[in-house]
């Protein structure tokens with residue numbers, strides 16, 4: 210850590226020296242090298258507000274979160290954001306228990322600083338955790354095959370896991386490592402292990418390859434990707450080099466990957482522009498890698514999902530229950546991924562009538578029986594697209 214960055218973190222921690230902090234919470238973070246008092250203070254404050262929120266929204270019905278509580282919670286969220294930025298600059302990643310992260314990320318949508326805040330309808334009570342730390346710092350190094358420790362660099366964070374990259378000096382290869390966040394419950398652990406096992410089974414050029422599962426710290430290694438589809442298209446969308454032929458090539462790789470998953474009897478269930486990753490090789494050469502299989506499961510199995518688990522994915526209004534998931538529901542989400550690949554847009558108009566838009570309308574039709582019934586059918590239409598007229602409406 211550089212001196213200036215360390216000083217900034219220490220100065221932030223000193224602002225908590227004069228504050229009254231519940232000793233139970235101080236004890237939870239006693240061994241933390243960085244920001245022990247700050248973490249204890251913020252954790253204690255969040256628990257007070259979360260308990261009050263659960264009380265006000267009991268039974269799942271919406272309630273009113275008082276003005277003072279709203280302001281307190283907003284102040285705590287600001288403190289946390291400040292701590293996170295500072296820690297990132299100092300080379301640490303801040304990890305938070307999934308349920309705390311869910312509420313904090315969703316808060317800006319309903320929390321206001323005057324007159325109190327209306328708790329959203331259907332609010333899921335927060336699992337308050339007063340006896341274990343909810344904040345921790347991500348690992349900074351990992352052992353490789355000859356037991357040498359190599360540096361980890363943070364590259365991503367989802368609701369449940371932290372993702373780092375590291376270079377194995379034995380092979381000169383960069384790998385990614387996904388690690389479950391601390392405080393994960395049995396259900397999240399099962400989801401994590403299932404994700405690894407399924408990806409291990411699905412060996413295919415357009416599905417992200419996973420290597421090794423380590424139960425001792427709930428992490429696994431996988432191939433490293435350079436970017437997500439979301440970022441790749443956003444950066445190139447208005448550039449002349451990113452034309453219909455390149456877009457069609459990316460779209461087909463994505464569909465071949467999806468078709469392979471379906472051919473093996475699985476559905477992805479969480480397709481989004483963030484869950485499609487890319488390896489880039491200079492110029493316009495890319496390899497599409499489908500990732501984040503945490504929600505994929507064998508046909509017919511029971512599973513309920515939470516709002517956190519579907520972040521970024523277009524939810525199919527025609528899907529009644531998650532256990533009735535079928536190919537047409539992945540095809541619905543794939544329609545939006547295709548729209549983004551071909552146009553850089555996330556929403557489609559009613560009257561769009563270019564050849565690609567006609568395909569997308571058929572993916573997302575409100576009546577599932579009017580959609581493509583299989584990825585193979587969809588592939589046939591995308592393969593047949595004439596890239597010289599792809600963006601033009603028919604005469």
Ligand SMILES: Nc1ncnc2c1ncn2[C@@H]1O[C@H](COP(=O)(O)OP(=O)(O)OP(=O)(O)O)[C@@H](O)[C@H]1O
Nearest residue numbers: 364365366367368369370372385431432433434501
């Ligand atoms: N193999 C990889 N190479 C490069 N970046 C990756 C890789 N895997 C994941 N990431 C990055 O890390 C982020 C979080 O990963 P991922 O979405 O798999 O975690 P998660 O906790 O399961 O997420 P979610 O909340 O979507 O379920 C991704 O959005 C992506 O940017």
